[in-house]
Amino acid sequence: MRVAVVGATGMVGEVMLKVLEERNFPVTELIPAASVRSVGKKVMFKGKEVSVVSLPDAVAAKPDIALFSAGGDVSTAWAPKFAEVGTRVIDNSSAWRMTEGIPLVVPEINGSIISEDDRIIANPNCSTIQLVMVLNPLHERYGITRVIVSTYQSITGTGVKAVEQLQNEREGKTGPMAYPYPIDKNCLPQCDVFTDNGYTKEEMKLTRETVKILDDDSVLVSATAVRVPVQGGHSESVNIEFAEVPSVPEIRTILNATPGITLQDNPDINLYPMPRFAEGKDDTFVGRIRVDYSNPRAVNCWIVADNLRKGAATNAVQIAEYILAQGW
Ligand code: 2RA
Numbered sequence: 001m002r003v004a005v006v007g008a009t010g011m012v013g014e015v016m017l018k019v020l021e022e023r024n025f026p027v028t029e030l031i032p033a034a035s036v037r038s039v040g041k042k043v044m045f046k047g048k049e050v051s052v053v054s055l056p057d058a059v060a061a062k063p064d065i066a067l068f069s070a071g072g073d074v075s076t077a078w079a080p081k082f083a084e085v086g087t088r089v090i091d092n093s094s095a096w097r098m099t100e101g102i103p104l105v106v107p108e109i110n111g112s113i114i115s116e117d118d119r120i121i122a123n124p125n126c127s128t129i130q131l132v133m134v135l136n137p138l139h140e141r142y143g144i145t146r147v148i149v150s151t152y153q154s155i156t157g158t159g160v161k162a163v164e165q166l167q168n169e170r171e172g173k174t175g176p177m178a179y180p181y182p183i184d185k186n187c188l189p190q191c192d193v194f195t196d197n198g199y200t201k202e203e204m205k206l207t208r209e210t211v212k213i214l215d216d217d218s219v220l221v222s223a224t225a226v227r228v229p230v231q232g233g234h235s236e237s238v239n240i241e242f243a244e245v246p247s248v249p250e251i252r253t254i255l256n257a258t259p260g261i262t263l264q265d266n267p268d269i270n271l272y273p274m275p276r277f278a279e280g281k282d283d284t285f286v287g288r289i290r291v292d293y294s295n296p297r298a299v300n301c302w303i304v305a306d307n308l309r310k311g312a313a314t315n316a317v318q319i320a321e322y323i324l325a326q327g328w
Contacts, residue, residue: 001026001324004063004087006078007070008032008043008052011159012092015313017045023317026324033058033068043053054211055081065089065323067316083119086126088323090121090316095207097122104212106315108260109136109229111322121319123268127151127191127202127225127234130303133284133310135240137258138251139214141241145297146220149206152228153191154275155183157307183229191225199304200225205246232279233306241298245260248289255286260310263290273304282314 003020009032020027032043034051038226042049055074058066059081066082068091069074075095082089096102103113104122106129114121118274124132131149138144155162155178162178169184191202199207202225210221228235256263264273265287273285284305292298305311 001064002029002031002061003009003027003320004031004033004058004061004082006033006055006058006066008118009034009038009041011156012069012308012312013067014043015308016069016316017043019309019313019317021046022322025317025320029061029063031058031061031063033066035074051203058082059085059087064088064322067313067320068092069312069316079120081108086119086123088119090123092093092123092312092316094125094205095122096214097118097124097205104209104261105190105319106132106136106213107318107322108133108258109213110215114319114322114326116326116328121126121323123211123312123316123319124209124213125202125205126157126305126307127153127236128206128213128306129311129315130284130307131206131236132210132213132284133236133258133260133305134255134301134303135210135219136214137254137261138240138242138246139219141217141250141254142246144214144216144219144240145243146222146241147210148222148239150224150226150237151191151202151206152187152226152237153202153228154230154234154307155227155234156231157191157234158227163231166231179227183227186229188227189224191227199223230275232275232277233304233308234311235273235275236303237298237300238263238303239292239298241292241295242286243297244303245296246299248291251289251299255289260284261286263287272302275304275306278306280309282310284310 272287289300
Protein backbone atom coordinates (compact mmCIF):
# COMPACT_ATOMS: atom_id res chain seq x y z
CA MET A 1 0.00 0.00 0.00
CA ARG A 2 1.12 3.56 -0.68
CA VAL A 3 1.14 5.19 2.74
CA ALA A 4 1.57 8.89 3.44
CA VAL A 5 2.59 10.10 6.87
CA VAL A 6 1.64 13.75 7.19
CA GLY A 7 3.73 15.33 9.95
CA ALA A 8 6.41 12.68 9.44
CA THR A 9 9.11 14.80 11.10
CA GLY A 10 7.10 15.43 14.27
CA MET A 11 7.16 13.45 17.51
CA VAL A 12 4.09 11.31 16.71
CA GLY A 13 4.98 11.10 13.01
CA GLU A 14 8.32 9.55 13.86
CA VAL A 15 6.59 6.96 16.08
CA MET A 16 4.12 6.24 13.26
CA LEU A 17 7.04 5.34 10.98
CA LYS A 18 8.52 3.15 13.72
CA VAL A 19 5.23 1.35 14.38
CA LEU A 20 4.59 0.80 10.63
CA GLU A 21 8.00 -0.90 10.48
CA GLU A 22 7.61 -2.88 13.72
CA ARG A 23 4.20 -4.23 12.70
CA ASN A 24 5.45 -4.91 9.16
CA PHE A 25 2.55 -2.98 7.65
CA PRO A 26 2.64 -3.72 3.88
CA VAL A 27 3.99 -0.35 2.75
CA THR A 28 4.96 -0.51 -0.93
CA GLU A 29 5.67 3.22 -1.07
CA LEU A 30 6.17 5.60 1.87
CA ILE A 31 5.26 9.25 1.26
CA PRO A 32 6.50 11.33 4.21
CA ALA A 33 4.92 14.78 4.03
CA ALA A 34 5.37 17.89 6.12
CA SER A 35 5.33 21.68 6.01
CA VAL A 36 7.38 23.55 3.42
CA ARG A 37 10.25 24.12 5.89
CA SER A 38 10.73 20.35 6.23
CA VAL A 39 10.52 19.49 2.51
CA GLY A 40 13.72 17.74 1.44
CA LYS A 41 14.57 16.49 4.92
CA LYS A 42 15.17 12.74 5.11
CA VAL A 43 13.37 10.20 7.27
CA MET A 44 14.53 6.62 7.77
CA PHE A 45 12.13 3.83 6.85
CA LYS A 46 13.06 0.16 6.59
CA GLY A 47 16.74 1.09 6.58
CA LYS A 48 16.44 3.59 3.73
CA GLU A 49 16.38 7.37 3.58
CA VAL A 50 13.15 8.80 2.19
CA SER A 51 12.77 12.47 1.27
CA VAL A 52 10.00 14.50 2.83
CA VAL A 53 7.65 16.00 0.26
CA SER A 54 5.17 18.86 0.32
CA LEU A 55 1.49 18.33 1.01
CA PRO A 56 0.44 19.07 -2.61
CA ASP A 57 2.98 16.50 -3.85
CA ALA A 58 1.72 13.95 -1.31
CA VAL A 59 -1.87 14.45 -2.52
CA ALA A 60 -0.71 14.11 -6.14
CA ALA A 61 0.84 10.75 -5.25
CA LYS A 62 -2.69 9.51 -4.41
CA PRO A 63 -1.72 7.36 -1.42
CA ASP A 64 -4.03 4.55 -0.36
CA ILE A 65 -3.79 5.63 3.27
CA ALA A 66 -2.60 8.86 4.91
CA LEU A 67 -1.74 8.93 8.60
CA PHE A 68 -2.01 12.51 9.84
CA SER A 69 -0.36 14.02 12.91
CA ALA A 70 0.30 17.63 11.93
CA GLY A 71 -2.18 19.63 13.98
CA GLY A 72 -5.81 20.49 13.51
CA ASP A 73 -5.34 23.28 10.97
CA VAL A 74 -3.42 21.02 8.56
CA SER A 75 -5.99 18.25 9.00
CA THR A 76 -8.90 20.60 8.41
CA ALA A 77 -7.34 21.97 5.23
CA TRP A 78 -5.71 18.85 3.79
CA ALA A 79 -7.64 15.73 4.88
CA PRO A 80 -10.46 16.55 2.40
CA LYS A 81 -7.92 17.04 -0.40
CA PHE A 82 -6.50 13.56 0.19
CA ALA A 83 -10.04 12.14 0.50
CA GLU A 84 -10.93 13.66 -2.88
CA VAL A 85 -8.25 11.55 -4.59
CA GLY A 86 -9.51 8.40 -2.84
CA THR A 87 -7.08 8.29 0.07
CA ARG A 88 -8.37 6.97 3.42
CA VAL A 89 -7.20 9.50 5.99
CA ILE A 90 -6.57 8.46 9.61
CA ASP A 91 -6.27 11.73 11.48
CA ASN A 92 -4.65 12.05 14.90
CA SER A 93 -5.68 15.68 15.39
CA SER A 94 -8.89 16.81 17.08
CA ALA A 95 -10.15 18.44 13.87
CA TRP A 96 -12.68 15.77 12.83
CA ARG A 97 -13.25 13.75 16.03
CA MET A 98 -16.63 15.21 16.97
CA THR A 99 -17.84 15.76 13.40
CA GLU A 100 -21.14 14.01 12.70
CA GLY A 101 -20.54 11.07 10.39
CA ILE A 102 -16.80 10.85 11.03
CA PRO A 103 -15.95 7.61 12.85
CA LEU A 104 -13.90 8.08 16.05
CA VAL A 105 -12.17 4.73 16.43
CA VAL A 106 -10.33 2.53 18.89
CA PRO A 107 -10.18 -0.67 16.79
CA GLU A 108 -10.57 -3.05 19.75
CA ILE A 109 -13.79 -1.24 20.69
CA ASN A 110 -15.56 0.06 17.58
CA GLY A 111 -13.51 -0.74 14.47
CA SER A 112 -16.68 -2.13 12.90
CA ILE A 113 -18.23 1.35 12.61
CA ILE A 114 -15.76 2.11 9.78
CA SER A 115 -17.47 1.70 6.41
CA GLU A 116 -15.96 1.22 2.95
CA ASP A 117 -17.08 4.72 2.00
CA ASP A 118 -15.32 6.44 4.94
CA ARG A 119 -12.43 8.62 3.71
CA ILE A 120 -11.67 10.40 7.00
CA ILE A 121 -11.38 8.38 10.22
CA ALA A 122 -10.52 10.15 13.47
CA ASN A 123 -7.96 8.84 15.94
CA PRO A 124 -9.11 9.74 19.48
CA ASN A 125 -7.15 11.85 21.92
CA CYS A 126 -4.39 9.92 23.71
CA SER A 127 -5.87 10.27 27.21
CA THR A 128 -9.26 9.16 25.85
CA ILE A 129 -7.91 6.00 24.18
CA GLN A 130 -6.39 4.51 27.33
CA LEU A 131 -9.51 5.43 29.34
CA VAL A 132 -12.02 3.79 26.98
CA MET A 133 -9.85 0.70 26.61
CA VAL A 134 -10.69 -0.01 30.27
CA LEU A 135 -14.21 1.43 30.33
CA ASN A 136 -15.55 -0.47 27.32
CA PRO A 137 -15.42 -4.07 28.60
CA LEU A 138 -16.79 -2.95 31.97
CA HIS A 139 -19.56 -0.94 30.31
CA GLU A 140 -20.53 -4.05 28.38
CA ARG A 141 -20.66 -6.15 31.58
CA TYR A 142 -22.20 -3.77 34.12
CA GLY A 143 -23.32 -0.59 32.39
CA ILE A 144 -21.38 2.53 33.42
CA THR A 145 -23.35 5.48 34.79
CA ARG A 146 -20.55 7.91 35.69
CA VAL A 147 -16.80 8.33 35.30
CA ILE A 148 -14.58 10.74 37.22
CA VAL A 149 -11.07 10.87 35.78
CA SER A 150 -7.97 12.80 36.83
CA THR A 151 -5.05 12.57 34.43
CA TYR A 152 -1.31 12.92 35.02
CA GLN A 153 -0.11 13.63 31.50
CA SER A 154 3.36 13.26 30.02
CA ILE A 155 5.05 16.33 28.57
CA THR A 156 5.51 14.37 25.33
CA GLY A 157 1.81 15.01 24.74
CA THR A 158 2.72 18.65 24.25
CA GLY A 159 5.67 17.96 21.98
CA VAL A 160 9.37 18.63 21.54
CA LYS A 161 9.21 22.17 22.96
CA ALA A 162 7.94 20.81 26.29
CA VAL A 163 10.63 18.14 26.44
CA GLU A 164 13.23 20.84 25.80
CA GLN A 165 11.70 23.10 28.48
CA LEU A 166 11.95 20.35 31.10
CA GLN A 167 15.50 19.50 30.04
CA ASN A 168 16.55 23.16 30.22
CA GLU A 169 14.95 23.57 33.65
CA ARG A 170 16.76 20.51 34.96
CA GLU A 171 20.04 21.83 33.57
CA GLY A 172 19.45 25.29 34.98
CA LYS A 173 19.18 26.85 31.54
CA THR A 174 16.62 29.30 30.16
CA GLY A 175 14.89 28.61 26.87
CA PRO A 176 11.56 28.62 25.01
CA MET A 177 8.56 27.86 27.24
CA ALA A 178 5.91 25.34 26.16
CA TYR A 179 3.93 26.11 29.32
CA PRO A 180 3.00 29.27 31.20
CA TYR A 181 4.99 28.02 34.21
CA PRO A 182 8.00 25.86 35.01
CA ILE A 183 7.16 22.17 34.66
CA ASP A 184 10.08 20.66 36.59
CA LYS A 185 9.15 19.82 40.22
CA ASN A 186 5.69 21.09 39.38
CA CYS A 187 2.21 19.97 38.24
CA LEU A 188 0.09 22.16 35.97
CA PRO A 189 -3.71 21.66 36.21
CA GLN A 190 -3.94 22.73 32.61
CA CYS A 191 -3.59 20.62 29.44
CA ASP A 192 -4.27 22.74 26.34
CA VAL A 193 -6.23 26.00 26.66
CA PHE A 194 -9.23 26.83 28.82
CA THR A 195 -12.69 26.93 27.27
CA ASP A 196 -15.57 29.21 28.30
CA ASN A 197 -16.95 26.65 30.77
CA GLY A 198 -13.86 26.59 32.99
CA TYR A 199 -12.64 23.27 31.63
CA THR A 200 -9.63 22.84 29.35
CA LYS A 201 -9.91 21.51 25.80
CA GLU A 202 -8.21 18.32 27.01
CA GLU A 203 -10.88 17.79 29.67
CA MET A 204 -13.65 18.40 27.15
CA LYS A 205 -12.01 15.94 24.72
CA LEU A 206 -12.00 13.27 27.44
CA THR A 207 -15.63 14.02 28.26
CA ARG A 208 -17.06 14.17 24.74
CA GLU A 209 -14.91 11.58 22.97
CA THR A 210 -15.55 8.94 25.64
CA VAL A 211 -19.31 9.21 25.13
CA LYS A 212 -18.94 9.07 21.33
CA ILE A 213 -16.70 5.99 21.38
CA LEU A 214 -18.87 4.12 23.91
CA ASP A 215 -21.86 5.23 21.81
CA ASP A 216 -23.86 5.95 24.95
CA ASP A 217 -24.65 9.54 25.86
CA SER A 218 -26.08 8.41 29.21
CA VAL A 219 -22.52 7.95 30.53
CA LEU A 220 -21.61 10.97 32.64
CA VAL A 221 -17.93 11.98 32.53
CA SER A 222 -16.10 14.56 34.64
CA ALA A 223 -12.41 15.20 33.92
CA THR A 224 -9.43 17.02 35.37
CA ALA A 225 -6.32 16.98 33.17
CA VAL A 226 -2.95 17.68 34.78
CA ARG A 227 0.49 18.02 33.17
CA VAL A 228 3.32 16.39 35.08
CA PRO A 229 7.11 16.27 34.47
CA VAL A 230 7.05 12.70 33.14
CA GLN A 231 7.96 11.35 29.68
CA GLY A 232 6.92 7.70 29.42
CA GLY A 233 3.17 8.01 29.17
CA HIS A 234 -0.07 9.30 30.61
CA SER A 235 -1.46 8.07 33.93
CA GLU A 236 -5.09 8.34 35.02
CA SER A 237 -6.87 7.93 38.34
CA VAL A 238 -10.40 6.83 37.49
CA ASN A 239 -13.56 6.38 39.55
CA ILE A 240 -16.13 4.31 37.66
CA GLU A 241 -19.75 4.08 38.85
CA PHE A 242 -21.90 1.27 37.48
CA ALA A 243 -25.63 0.60 37.22
CA GLU A 244 -25.17 -2.31 39.67
CA VAL A 245 -22.77 -3.30 42.45
CA PRO A 246 -19.67 -4.70 40.70
CA SER A 247 -17.31 -7.49 41.74
CA VAL A 248 -13.65 -6.45 41.87
CA PRO A 249 -12.45 -10.04 41.21
CA GLU A 250 -14.74 -10.22 38.18
CA ILE A 251 -13.51 -6.81 36.97
CA ARG A 252 -9.93 -8.08 37.20
CA THR A 253 -10.89 -11.23 35.26
CA ILE A 254 -12.66 -9.22 32.55
CA LEU A 255 -9.78 -6.77 32.09
CA ASN A 256 -7.16 -9.51 32.18
CA ALA A 257 -9.00 -11.23 29.33
CA THR A 258 -9.35 -8.06 27.22
CA PRO A 259 -7.00 -7.82 24.21
CA GLY A 260 -4.75 -4.75 24.47
CA ILE A 261 -4.96 -4.58 28.27
CA THR A 262 -2.31 -5.74 30.72
CA LEU A 263 -3.48 -6.12 34.33
CA GLN A 264 -0.84 -5.05 36.86
CA ASP A 265 -2.68 -5.25 40.15
CA ASN A 266 -1.16 -6.83 43.27
CA PRO A 267 -0.62 -4.57 46.30
CA ASP A 268 1.09 -7.47 48.12
CA ILE A 269 4.08 -7.08 45.80
CA ASN A 270 3.66 -3.36 45.04
CA LEU A 271 2.52 -4.23 41.50
CA TYR A 272 0.79 -1.39 39.66
CA PRO A 273 1.23 0.44 36.31
CA MET A 274 3.81 3.21 35.95
CA PRO A 275 4.62 5.39 32.91
CA ARG A 276 8.33 4.69 33.19
CA PHE A 277 7.63 1.02 32.45
CA ALA A 278 4.78 1.55 30.00
CA GLU A 279 7.00 3.63 27.70
CA GLY A 280 7.59 2.00 24.32
CA LYS A 281 4.81 -0.55 24.80
CA ASP A 282 1.42 -0.72 23.04
CA ASP A 283 -0.80 -2.10 25.79
CA THR A 284 -2.96 -0.17 28.20
CA PHE A 285 -1.91 -1.02 31.76
CA VAL A 286 -4.44 -1.07 34.61
CA GLY A 287 -4.15 -1.65 38.36
CA ARG A 288 -5.08 -0.33 41.83
CA ILE A 289 -8.56 -1.72 41.23
CA ARG A 290 -10.47 -1.37 44.46
CA VAL A 291 -13.94 -0.81 45.86
CA ASP A 292 -14.96 2.81 46.36
CA TYR A 293 -16.07 2.63 50.01
CA SER A 294 -17.96 5.89 49.57
CA ASN A 295 -20.13 4.38 46.83
CA PRO A 296 -20.86 0.60 46.67
CA ARG A 297 -21.63 0.85 42.93
CA ALA A 298 -18.21 2.31 42.13
CA VAL A 299 -14.57 1.24 41.91
CA ASN A 300 -11.32 3.16 41.63
CA CYS A 301 -8.47 2.20 39.30
CA TRP A 302 -5.21 3.49 37.81
CA ILE A 303 -4.60 3.40 34.03
CA VAL A 304 -1.30 4.01 32.25
CA ALA A 305 -0.30 3.94 28.56
CA ASP A 306 2.40 5.32 26.29
CA ASN A 307 0.61 8.34 24.85
CA LEU A 308 2.76 8.39 21.71
CA ARG A 309 2.05 4.72 20.94
CA LYS A 310 -1.38 3.34 21.89
CA GLY A 311 -2.37 6.94 22.56
CA ALA A 312 -1.55 7.99 19.02
CA ALA A 313 0.67 6.15 16.50
CA THR A 314 -0.17 2.53 17.28
CA ASN A 315 -3.92 3.15 17.43
CA ALA A 316 -3.71 4.91 14.06
CA VAL A 317 -1.76 2.03 12.49
CA GLN A 318 -4.22 -0.46 14.02
CA ILE A 319 -7.02 1.44 12.25
CA ALA A 320 -5.04 1.10 9.01
CA GLU A 321 -4.64 -2.63 9.71
CA TYR A 322 -8.39 -2.92 10.27
CA ILE A 323 -9.07 -1.21 6.93
CA LEU A 324 -6.53 -3.45 5.18
CA ALA A 325 -8.16 -6.53 6.66
CA GLN A 326 -11.53 -5.57 5.13
CA GLY A 327 -10.04 -5.88 1.64
CA TRP A 328 -11.63 -2.58 0.54
C1 2RA B 1 -1.69 16.23 25.30
N1 2RA B 1 -3.55 14.80 24.64
O1 2RA B 1 -1.30 15.31 26.02
C2 2RA B 1 -2.83 16.03 24.32
C3 2RA B 1 -2.36 16.05 22.91
N2 2RA B 1 -1.43 15.04 22.62
O2 2RA B 1 -1.17 17.36 25.30
